[in-house]
Amino acid sequence: MRISPEAADPVTGNQAQALLLRLDRGIGAVCELLAAILIVAETAILLSGVIARYVLHAPLTWSDELASILFLWLAMLGAVIALRRGEHMRLTILVNARGGIYRKWLDPLAAIVPVILLGTLLPFSLEHFEDEMLVMTPALGLSHSWRTSAMVVGIGLMALLSALRLLERGFDRATLQVVLAIALLAAVLFILRPLFPSLGYYNLLIFLVGLVITNVVLGVPIAFSFGVATLCYLAFATHVPLSVIVSRGQGGMEHLVLLSVPLFIILGLLLEMTGMARVMVELLVALLGHVRGGLSYVLLGAIFLVSGISGSKAADMAAVAPALFPEMKKRGYKPDELVAQLATSAAMSETIPPSLVLITIGSVTDVSMASLFTGGLLPAFVLCVALAVLSRLRFQGDHRSVTPRPPARHILRTLVIASPALALPFVIRAAVVEGVATATEVATIGIAYVVVCGLLVYRCRDWSRLMPLLVETAALTGAILFVFGMATAMGWSMTQSGLSRQLIAVMSGLPGGGMTFLLISIALFIVLGSVLEGIPALVLFAPLLFPIARVVGIHEVHYAMVAILAMGIGLFAPPLGIGYYTACAMGRVSPDQAMRTIWPYIGALIAALVLVAAVPWLSTCLL
Template identity: 50%
Template sequence: MMDTAELTRTTSGAAGAAPGIRAAVDPALDFLERNIGRVVDAVAATLLLVDIVLLGSAVTARYLLHIPITWIEELATLLFLWFGMLGVASALRRGVHMRLSFFVNMARPRTRLGVEVFASLILLVFLAKLMVPALELIDLNHPLRSPNLGIPGSVAPLATVTSVTLMIFFLLARLWRMLPPPVFLPCAVAAGAAAYVLEHVPPFMMDLGNLNLLIFFGVGVITLIMIGLPIAFSFGTATLLYFLFTTDLPLSVIVGRINEGMSHFILLTIPLFIFLGLQIQYTGMAKSMIDFVAALIGNARGGLSYVMLCAMYLVSGISGAKAADMAAIGPILSPAMKARGTREGDIAALLAVSAAAAETIPPSLVLIIIGSVTGISIAALFIGGLVPGVVCMLALAIVAWMRSRKEEVGRNTRSWRLIAKTFITAVPALALPLIIRAAVLEGIATATEVAVIGILYVAVVGAITMRGIDMRKMADMLVETIAISGAVMIIIALAGAMSWALTQSGFAQTLVEFMTNLPGGKAAFLAVSILAFIVFGSILEGIPAIVLFGPLLVPAAQAIGVHPVQYAMVVLLSMGLGLFAPPFGYGYYTACAVAKVSPDHAMWNMVPYLAALAVAIVVIAAFPWLSIGFL
């Protein structure tokens, strides 16, 4: 959403029409919202910390004491659902939900404000419509009990009701600040009236058949995304309207899909790796790795470009989040690259495309997600992603070498003493990705367990050898983790609900038949998939595209003889290319912001790097061994 300060400036003239009301309400509203937000963040962060302790205890009991604790996974999953749903509300308050703002930002301030208000009202109606079915689900599930601890089945949907209530409050507070008081009340009443009308509208579009898929999941989703509604809620709103206007199914199905989508134990890996990424940044582990690689190859012509590629390969395997990867590397290398004479546009371009090329390097967030939604072994994905990552980085290194011929060479000769010193400092950090990958690849621990092992390792080793983490920073890291996790998890949940609706409509079978019957067999299937996921990655962002289309297309790939691990690599890299490709790719603007480079300067510099990545993707699609040779 638009920044609150900007909205205040935009509406200051209109708000002045009722200064008395503003003066009376604003301080109380600010106080209430701030303190509710603090309570939400504190509770969610505490639940996350408890989950980390529980999982750490389970790993310790299993491997050291040889005593498996069966009830921990059950409790950890329930706590995960709760802090995930609270994280969704926190993400809304903080404005971190993924959204496409390209078109909205092109409009004039007054038009932009109107679009923002309209999008907020749509979201308000969507949330209001979820409340009743969520309450019905609480009543329906209450008699059920969990197998080990006997927890009532109503506890899980209660998390959804709590989150929806909080989001409605935060959204109303935002609308109050966006609009003058005389306009706020009619808008709120209009949203309530719309929710009431939708409650009583019959499914009058049922006879349109599959045309409804185009109307709701094609035109509808694209329109909602273009007006700036967060992508997750664009999926959810389109699915809700599809249910209301075309089926007799109860809306509790959507709430059930949301709870189910946020209750898979394997997805607990996501917040754990996000927290681990924040840990390595704050303790200085990421910087120590970069310093070592820079000492080793930084003085060569184009050396800092190679350092960026190597650093992205190393750091990506730990944090799993692309924004975190770029934030760890960009601020350190960008000033030095500018001083060396590297084009500013090249810095942002290389940072963006190297992040896209690192999508398959374990334990990447998208590897975990595609494995969880498609059933592909995450261990196999971790093994299969290493070589494709190397192929992509080599392709980018060739372009970096060609574009660095006019760059100054480092003034100092290679210092073996500096290399040795930085290597010794970096050993604990360099050991972490090796420990993570070895534990998963050898089958010693699951992806969730290895994330906990990594967190404990950084907490102990980072405190001893590098900078420790004080309690205030720990709290900030936990809060940031739950907000990012909430933004990611609600996409998975609502895209899963939309994918389920598409499957029930018969669209999945139609898509499989179309893709498998393309002339040209596997080659044509892979070529169309590459182009499709470049578009999906650019428009829908990365994770929504995976959750929505992965479960539909992976079976189609298997049906014509494409190995699912190879297909996953092709899909993820294609999606990454779209995600970081201008003008729509969200990741491109993130890279420019991190590198402090104007997007206009970097736009054309992206072309050779994107072309190199495209060639690498074609090579990986053409030679399956690169992805499955070590399985």
């Protein structure tokens, strides 16, 4: 939702609108330029670190630290760009219902809630900035304020842009009605504030479940729904300072491993720009195009392969979607079907090493990391087969996705042309296996490889598209990571309520033995995966639940696989799963459009998970 140039034409004499337009464009131009520079700088810094460590044997001790600082700036500037471009994910089922008759109220609501959240958080971000000024980084000796200033600038610019959107709309009758309704709700909550502490865990249902679902359904962007619900919970039901939303939100966005997200996004976009994705897809189509739903198998296999490279689900999807989706759409695949397959494929691959959740489980429960890495392959394969069977059934009789079987000569010629492109996954995997690069750094090697092949092999000359691709990468990164930040703050609020201790007391006394405990654990982790980002959920509950699993006779590796897969299903299940909205962002599909398609795939995953839970051999046979 941008300011219309026609509405702001200075010729009309509307100087105020013209000023708003210039301010909007100026903010956008500066943020886009800085974000593009940051992506290039991040790639150069991490690639230099790899070269210095592996080739020159002189590690750069400061490279990761500098990359982490710049990454938070990239995330916040990307969130600003996404807000300006209207690319923060939101559910629009009710917005578009009955011909959009509710839009006149819901669009103002979607604009007002960010103003409330960001305007409230801005002074707390300044407070957080001041608190971090005296803390120094170990390698560079810089003040942490260089990092936290990104939160101040990002929140401030988003607050300004949100206010510009309201000024552009004007305060018509519907907007004033929404403002009045919000003010009335705030007054009621303030009056009832003394009663909330006595409600205990019911506050979680009121604020962190009820308010989130209400905001999401009403079309408030997902990240801001999480943020404003956390804000209300902490303000009215606790005595926790609101600055914790900023600090925890920053913590959720600044993990260095998440830097692989924008790097894999730009890698996928470069594959498409240089033509390497096209030749790979042409080969895959030549091999599998005559099979109904054949490219669905390619998508499953690609996620299965990439999961062992990056370890991050968001990065996995970012590496695959831009390369495969354009061609799959040309072959007749519906966008919502692609997003459903992408999300559930990512959920399927949660136990494929070196998955971050496997590393988390091993670190908090002392389960052998080697056993977890070995035990995770077959359960993931079972879920992969379930998705493949469902894809086959859904495309049965659908000839739109089928191409004629090509002659062997065409397949051989396509193979030769695609060979340099096909080598990319093996280059990336070899870099990880041989210890050349970490999961965060490995995408930079892929980027360098794609640039060289694009220039020398595929003779790509259209590099004018690079700047728009960098801006698109920044916007998508910001939209994704701002959701992670607000979800992390909300998850922290839930864990600090003491809910975990209550759940453990209930679950430890359940009758029915190991299978009952497994089924309860599946339901629990699906719910936790939906309302919490996966790793915080496992960090909180794994140390408490694994001893119970041992007492009731469940093998710890088997229980780890069941818990991780259940959490993954919840993470990618609508309406609250963060991964689901990430997949929608990757596929550029409205969440409500894909929601109608994803449920059969979720059902297939749950059925396969029950099979894995019922047959421990699937998790332990390779140990």
